[in-house]
Amino acid sequence: MFSAKTARSVVRDIAYLRDAFGPCCKQLEIKNKKISEKGVKRPAQIKTNKIETNFFEHITTADISGFISAKVRRNCLSPKTANRYREILTRLFNWAAGQYGVVLPGGQNPAAKVERYKEQAPQISFLTKEQIEEQLNALENVPNLQIMVAVLLYAGLRREELCWLTVEDVDFRAGGNGMIRIRAKTVCGEKWEPKTKKNRIVPISNNLIKYLEYYKPQMIQSQWYFFTPQGKRWDPDNFSRYLRNVNRQAQLDWTCLQFRHTFGSQLAMKGESLYKISKLMGNSPEICSRHYAALTPEAMVDTVNF
Numbered sequence: 001m002f003s004a005k006t007a008r009s010v011v012r013d014i015a016y017l018r019d020a021f022g023p024c025c026k027q028l029e030i031k032n033k034k035i036s037e038k039g040v041k042r043p044a045q046i047k048t049n050k051i052e053t054n055f056f057e058h059i060t061t062a063d064i065s066g067f068i069s070a071k072v073r074r075n076c077l078s079p080k081t082a083n084r085y086r087e088i089l090t091r092l093f094n095w096a097a098g099q100y101g102v103v104l105p106g107g108q109n110p111a112a113k114v115e116r117y118k119e120q121a122p123q124i125s126f127l128t129k130e131q132i133e134e135q136l137n138a139l140e141n142v143p144n145l146q147i148m149v150a151v152l153l154y155a156g157l158r159r160e161e162l163c164w165l166t167v168e169d170v171d172f173r174a175g176g177n178g179m180i181r182i183r184a185k186t187v188c189g190e191k192w193e194p195k196t197k198k199n200r201i202v203p204i205s206n207n208l209i210k211y212l213e214y215y216k217p218q219m220i221q222s223q224w225y226f227f228t229p230q231g232k233r234w235d236p237d238n239f240s241r242y243l244r245n246v247n248r249q250a251q252l253d254w255t256c257l258q259f260r261h262t263f264g265s266q267l268a269m270k271g272e273s274l275y276k277i278s279k280l281m282g283n284s285p286e287i288c289s290r291h292y293a294a295l296t297p298e299a300m301v302d303t304v305n306f
Contacts, residue, residue, distance in 0.1 A: 016088040020067060022050045056096060057103055061110040064089055068114065079117035086114050124291050125258050126265040127153070138250035145246060147211045148226050148239075152256055154208035155180055156263030156281045159256040163234040164192050165225040167217055170204075177204040178212075182282065187223065187233075200282050261291070268292035 023029040049070045068085050089111035096102040139146035161182050172178035180202045184193035217225050224233050267277050278288040
C-alpha cells in the first residue's frame, strides 16, 4: 500500500494506523516507546481508545466514527487532522478489498461513510513583490542558496522537487528561457517521483533566468543541479534548516511553503486562470481554487457585466 510513497509519508501514515489499531503487527510497533515517530520525547501517555475487533471485516462505520470523535475530544484535533484519519482508514479498506478480496460490510467501505468534519478555509501566506526582493537581497552573500530560493519563488517547486533536480532537468534549449522538468527518476539506485505521481514542465520566467544564467552546475562533479558542499543531494529538512539559519541573521522567517504559495498567489493576482496555475504547480484545479480563488477578484470585473 505504501510502496510508491516517500519514507516520510510512510512514517506519518503508520502513525495514524497505530493510533487506530494499536501495535497489532510488527510494522506498527515503536522500538523505543518513550520516543515518538518524529523523534520527540513523548509526554505522559493518556489512555486512548482503539478500534477493538477480532476480524477486519467486522469494523463498522460506527466504530470508526466513534474512534475519530473520541480523538477529536481528547486531543483537540483540528477538522483537517480528523479528516486525515478518515482518509487513511478509507485507503486501508480499499487496499484490503482490492488486493486481498476482503469482503466489506454491506459491500461498502465503512470509513468512506464516516461524515467529514467541516474544515475552515485555508489561510495562505505569501510574499509581496517587495518582500520577494527583500528575501533575495538578504541572500546575496550566499549565492547558491539565493538561486535555490529564486527557483522556489519564481517556479513554484515543492521543497523536495527542488532537492531532486538533476542537471538534465533544467533545459535551457527549450522555448523561451528554457524549462524546468519535474519528473520521476532513478538516480544511483534511488527512485523518486513527484507527489502527485504526474510529471510536469515549468517554463523559466524572465525573473528566474537572471539567477540561473550565472549558475554553472556542470562545472562540478555532481549530477544534482543543486548540491551540498560535499556534492551530494540536499536533504529537504537539512535545506530548510540551512535556509532558516541564514534567514534568522537577516531577521526573516519565510519558509519554502510560503515561497511556493507566492508563485501561485502572484499568478492569481496577475489574472492567470486557476487551471493554468494548477498545471504549473502540479496541483488539482480544486486545490488551487481553494488556495488562490480569493486573490482573483480583479480578473472577474468584466465577467459580471451583461
